Amino acid sequence: MTAQADDELWSAIADPSRRRVLDLVVSNGEVSASWLAGRVPFTRQAVSKHLVVLEQAGLIRRRKQGREVLYRLEADRLDQATAAMADLAAQWDRRLATIKRLAEAAHEEDKRRQT
Amino acid sequence: MAGLVIEREVVIEAPVEVVWRTVTEPGQMSQWFADRVELVIEPGAHGHMQFGDQGGEVVVETVDPPSRFSFRWNHPRGEEPVAGNSMLVEFTLTPEGDERTRLRVAESGHELRDWPDAEKQRYADEHSEGWAEYLERLVAVLAKGQSG
Numbered sequence: 001m002t003a004q005a006d007d008e009l010w011s012a013i014a015d016p017s018r019r020r021v022l023d024l025v026v027s028n029g030e031v032s033a034s035w036l037a038g039r040v041p042f043t044r045q046a047v048s049k050h051l052v053v054l055e056q057a058g059l060i061r062r063r064k065q066g067r068e069v070l071y072r073l074e075a076d077r078l079d080q081a082t083a084a085m086a087d088l089a090a091q092w093d094r095r096l097a098t099i100k101r102l103a104e105a106a107h108e109e110d111k112r113r114q115t
Numbered sequence: 116m117a118g119l120v121i122e123r124e125v126v127i128e129a130p131v132e133v134v135w136r137t138v139t140e141p142g143q144m145s146q147w148f149a150d151r152v153e154l155v156i157e158p159g160a161h162g163h164m165q166f167g168d169q170g171g172e173v174v175v176e177t178v179d180p181p182s183r184f185s186f187r188w189n190h191p192r193g194e195e196p197v198a199g200n201s202m203l204v205e206f207t208l209t210p211e212g213d214e215r216t217r218l219r220v221a222e223s224g225h226e227l228r229d230w231p232d233a234e235k236q237r238y239a240d241e242h243s244e245g246w247a248e249y250l251e252r253l254v255a256v257l258a259k260g261q262s263g
Contacts, residue, residue: 019249026256082254089121092220096125098147099218103137107129107214 009081012057017042018050022073025060030072124219131210134218135181138206156184164188172196182208 012018020040025031033051037044051071054060058077063070127134137143141162144152154162160175174196177185183206190201202222209217 013249022253023256026253078253082251085121088222089123092121092123092222093125095147096123096218096220099134099137100125100127102143102146103127103129103134103216106137107133110133 008057009059009077009084012053012059013081015050015053017046018054021047021050022054022059025054025071026073030063030070032068032070122219122221124217126211127216127218128214129216130214131181131208131216134208134216135184138208138218139178139180139184154186176203177205184208 013022017040021036024036024039028035033047034044036051037047040047051060051062055062055071058074059081060071061074063072137147139156141152141154141156144154144164149164149166151165152162154160154164154173154175156175156178158175158178162173162175164171164173171188172190172192173186173188174190175186177183185203185205187196187201187203190196194200205221205223207219207221209219211217
């Protein structure tokens with residue numbers, strides 16, 4: 001995944017109202033915007049905006065059924081997101097390990113100078 | 116904290132002042148973080164970090180030696196980084212004796228924008244999990260739905 005795709009993904013799931021929308025999509029399979037709007041404390045317009053962001057991040061996919069548009073989760077993308085999150089954790093672990101090595105070496109150096 | 120992305124920690128066999136220098140001095144930062152770091156360590160200072168051929172602006176937020184250091188990054192080009200459009204990286208240093216330090220890093224951001232305050236608070240209370248936990252839970256819900 002590119003850095004930009006990651007950014008889209010993180011901002012998509014970081015917003016609590018979008019998490020709520022995504023929660024509802026995940027637990028109910030395939031849903032419409034108006035069904036969602038009846039279950040969240042924000043406007044239908046806000047729901048539509050959140051759906052656009054989630055779709056752009058690749059987390060949900062839309063399908064037309066008659067006059068209705070239905071949304072469902074893109075499971076592969078969720079797996080990618082989980083993997084990307086693990087990568088991010090590993091990246092910080094590496095940085096912290098480097099800090100540890102540098103600081104401990106500097107401390108040894110300080111001690112040598114004092115004696 | 117609702118927007119928490121990641122939280123990691125490490126125990127270092129060195130005094131807190133030594134760890135502080137390693138974390139905050141630009142010369143040291145260029146060894147553990149970016150390839151090149153141009154940054155003045157004072158609150159509000161704007162700096163630049165270079166990662167390979169990619170560069171990024173950073174803005175220092177908190178400098179409280181030797182225990183707290185934070186900066187914001189990954190904000191849209193041309194915008195001032197604030198809560199809501201950027202990632203906040205926070206280091207917390209806790210001495211554990213004279214020659215041991217616990218170093219914690221938390222990266223968070225992109226949270227709670229465009230929401231009325233009361234709604235933000237209520238939702239933050241309900242959703243105190245980090246992003247990793249959130250994703251894991253979604254995956255679990257999904258697996259359950261598929262098997263049942």
